[in-house]
Amino acid sequence: MLAAYLYCPRPLAAQKSKPQEYEVKAAYLYNFGRFVEWPASGNMSDNFPICVLGQDPFGSYLDAVIAGEFVNDRKLIAKRIATVRDALNCRILFISDSESVRLREILAAVDKTPVLTVSDTPNFIIAGGMIQFVVVENRIRFSINLAACERASLTPSSQLLKVAVEVRGEASKVNGPS
């Protein structure tokens, strides 16, 4: 075990080339799955599908991020879906910018079902979406609509809320320990 792991000391300025925006967002999608609690209901499949509705901006990044990963012992799989009907079995649903015109329908379709809706469409959480990617100081971050999550019986951990840029519909619950 001489090949000791090295925490390579490197000046901040010399970081490796900045990751692509959707590479980061793909990782975020995966990590949302780790910080959100789904209700223990029966209609869930054995795996953990992350679905992309509409035009897929991730390319191969999403598949690369989730390859061989598990959340709560469920294997992560990536699905590209065309209609919102296919989204009911998804755990996380990324709604592509291409679907912004049909956003209200889509959100209504998955209302009260335990599907975490994520998008980078502006005003997504105002429209009733759960997590919206935003860019703050060149950094990809996100805002959360807690009320929307609660309606869908999803519980984001306080850890997640802590790093959110904005938490909408905040309830007393989120102040509790994670």
Place this chain on the structure above:
Amino acid sequence: MSTLRNSLSRKLTVMNMLVSSGALLLASVAFFAYDFVTFRSNLINTTSVQAHIIGTNAVSPLVFNDPASAERTLSALRASRHIVYAGVYTPDGQFFSGYWRQGENSTPVSLPVVSPQETEHYWFQSNQFTLVQTIAFQNKRVGVVYIASDLGVIYARLRSYAIILLAILSASLTAALALSRIAQRAVSQPILRLADTAALVSREKDYTVRVPATGDQDEVAVLVDAFNEMLIEIQKRDSALQENERQFRNLADSIPQLAWMAEATGELFWYNHRWYEFTGTTPEQMAGWGWQAVHDPTTLPEVIAKWRASLGTGEPFEMIFPLRAANGEFRDFLTLAMPVRDAQGHVARWFGTNTDITEQRRSAEALRQTEKLAATGRLAASIAHEINNPLEAVTNLVYLARKQPANVAKYLTLADQELDRIAQITKNTLGFYRDSTSRTDINIPELLQEVLTLYNSKLHFKKITVRPEYAQSLHISGFPGEIRQIFANLIANAIEALPANGFIIIRATRSWIPDGSHRRAIRITFLDNGVGIAPEHRRRIFEPFYTTKKDVGTGLGLWLTLSLVAKHQGVLRMRSSTRPGNSWTIFSVYLPEAPITN
């Protein structure tokens, strides 16, 4: 005896202080060590927990790339004053966010090399404690926490402990000192009183003092009682001893002799009154070896030599030497000194007396002169007798020569022979009373024969046979007149003791002085078969004025003989038997061939 007082008190105090400071020190060190050890493990635990809390709270900031959030978490470490720096790093070791204690240089610390298997690693280095902990989330490494803690806190704490301990220690010791001063008094005070009294007794020789009772019933009280009883006993013995001493001195002052006592080393320390009266000296003059002042300088070396010899061997000292009286006259003293031995047999001191024997010596000398004159008188009678016979013969021969002129020549020749005999007797007689002053060589058989010629007619008259048995060449060195006197006395005694028809055997042989001195001697024995000397007389016949021949003897003959033999360093022995029909007497004279010269 303030040193003893100080010593005992100090010892007790020191002992107390040692015990209390030792106990305190031990407790302090144990406390200190315990604190040090627990502080270390506490530091490790606390830091580990802190790292874990930070790690847990840094998971989402790491995952969602929010260093500001992690920083907020880290800033909570402000409460831990000893944390110098804390940092959160991404799994690949890049700095993510950090916390610096106020005043510290805000540059991120590079992570050291750590094995990925280790979830936690810590080390102490000089003044710093460092802990690195992996941040895991759902079995995945999401980052690393690094915490550096300043050990100065530990040291500051240890320092303040040390100061507190020192303060406690010195306060306790001061208190212990004060307490032990008080407490030790109970123990030391009675002992010190005892010691003071003992010191007073040994210094002042005052056995009337007593140690005051302590009032306790402890060992010291027993000691005090025992000491007091000892003092009472000593007092009793002391007064008994003083009484004995007083009696002894009275006795010593009442005897006519001079008396004195000397140390085992030979220094005289006491004389009786008579000594000071006689010598006219003072005790100061006589102290130590001052006695030499009253000795005759010519005999002093011998006295000192003999005195030292006695001191060396412990043998009694006996010597005659002169001492000077107050008027300057020397008188002869017979000095006897006996060693007084202690219980172990060592000579403790000497007790000596000097007896003035000047008068005795003078009277003894006078007696010897008297006996010599008496003996001369007796000899004169004997000589007259011896001469009478040849003189009668000459008278007869002269008468015959007148009557018978034809035979004149023959008678004159015979008369001449008789006159020669007379001349011989006269010559022998002269030898007797010529006091020789120097030793000359003496031929013993010749001298014996000369003496015998003086007794020829007596022997003839009593029909006594003399049988001489002499060995060859027997010579001694001595005074002829005195030896002649010895032989004459012993032969005359034998003749007087013998009845008619008795015999005398005179035997002269080589021998040794029978006193174990291995000196060569001539032994002359005179044996007669007379009546012998009765046992009750044997012991006394050598005393002066002792005689069994009531009207004829002076009683000085054998006494003089003995003294003459002694003068020649010889020995005189006598054996006798009074058994009827087989009685005899033997006188044996042992005369050394040469005198001892010192």
